[in-house]
Amino acid sequence: MALFSSLTPVFIAIICVLIGVILKKTNGKKENHETKSKPLSRPWVDEDLKDGTDHHLEEEDVDEEWQGPDENIAHVPFFAERYSEGEMIKRSQMFYELLNKRRSVRFLSDEPVPREVIDNVIRTAGTSPSGAHTEPWTFVVVQDPYLKHKIREIVEEEEEINYKKRMGDRWVNDLKRLRTNWIKEYLDTAPYLILIFKQVYGWLPNGKKKTHYYNEISVSIACGILLAALQNAGLYTVTSTPLNCGPQLRVLLQRPANEKLLLLLPVGYPKKEATVPALTRKPLKDIMVVM
Numbered sequence: 001m002a003l004f005s006s007l008t009p010v011f012i013a014i015i016c017v018l019i020g021v022i023l024k025k026t027n028g029k030k031e032n033h034e035t036k037s038k039p040l041s042r043p044w045v046d047e048d049l050k051d052g053t054d055h056h057l058e059e060e061d062v063d064e065e066w067q068g069p070d071e072n073i074a075h076v077p078f079f080a081e082r083y084s085e086g087e088m089i090k091r092s093q094m095f096y097e098l099l100n101k102r103r104s105v106r107f108l109s110d111e112p113v114p115r116e117v118i119d120n121v122i123r124t125a126g127t128s129p130s131g132a133h134t135e136p137w138t139f140v141v142v143q144d145p146y147l148k149h150k151i152r153e154i155v156e157e158e159e160e161i162n163y164k165k166r167m168g169d170r171w172v173n174d175l176k177r178l179r180t181n182w183i184k185e186y187l188d189t190a191p192y193l194i195l196i197f198k199q200v201y202g203w204l205p206n207g208k209k210k211t212h213y214y215n216e217i218s219v220s221i222a223c224g225i226l227l228a229a230l231q232n233a234g235l236y237t238v239t240s241t242p243l244n245c246g247p248q249l250r251v252l253l254q255r256p257a258n259e260k261l262l263l264l265l266p267v268g269y270p271k272k273e274a275t276v277p278a279l280t281r282k283p284l285k286d287i288m289v290v291m
Contacts, residue, residue: 104239105236106274108186110189124225129218131212131214134202137196138197189266195263199212239265
């Protein structure tokens with residue numbers, strides 16, 4: 001009897017542990033069931049639009065010693081053309097006036113555009129600075145009517161879902177004054193579509209992955225230079241970020257997995273009957289702080 005009394009606390013402790021284990025397993029199964037039964041919602045933020053800079057590469061894929069083509073890059077003298085103050089002011093004013101005419105145009109003509117112009121504006125975009133000079137961009141130029149129409153089908157299907165479900169009432173209402181919707185006729189009519197992909201990583205000669213630092217910022221700067229080059233050439237576009245279309249467009253255009261769609265630009269001349277919203281830009285005092 002004394003032995004039983006001394007073992008009673010031990011039995012109670014064992015029973016408590018067993019009950020705890022059983023309850024934990026039961027709750028775990030319930031959570032797994034709820035997770036499986038709960039439908040996965042598709043976020044309006046496209047996975048392809050997320051910056052891959054924070055996605056650390058696998059250790060075995062990273063070259064710890066050096067990820068560039070040559071450790072000893074030669075440095076050469078730099079000679080810059082310098083203008084007088086008067087010429088600087090004149091050139092800066094003229095450039096501002098040129099870019100201030102830039103508008104997002106959704107009514108684009110099918111009038112042909114010289115291919116050489118497209119080559120030149122993309123060369124210009126390729127002069128953009130990039131993290132560690134990785135140049136993490138790919139500009140896909142689409143002029144084939146069949147491919148343009150397939151792109152339109154993909155974009156319009158996803159955009160209709162975006163407008164009706166993903167974007168929410170506030171966003172849709174904010175766009176009403178601009179008279180935009182999921183119908184993208186310009187994807188068929190524009191003579192060229194330029195799809196800009198960011199390369200979230202590259203490849204070294206030894207087959208290992210190469211980090212592309214600040215890839216989204218780098219490609220975004222290149223896109224800004226491209227918009228300025230288009231304006232300088234007398235061409236117009238509308239910046240389009242087709243949400244949730246990236247993976248499908250990447251497959252359609254046979255781009256590798258390390259490339260993520262950042263921007264889609266239909267490029268051409270405005271239609272004669274084209275209209276744009278009567279918008280104004282913020283004055284300098286609202287966008288610049290001098291300290």
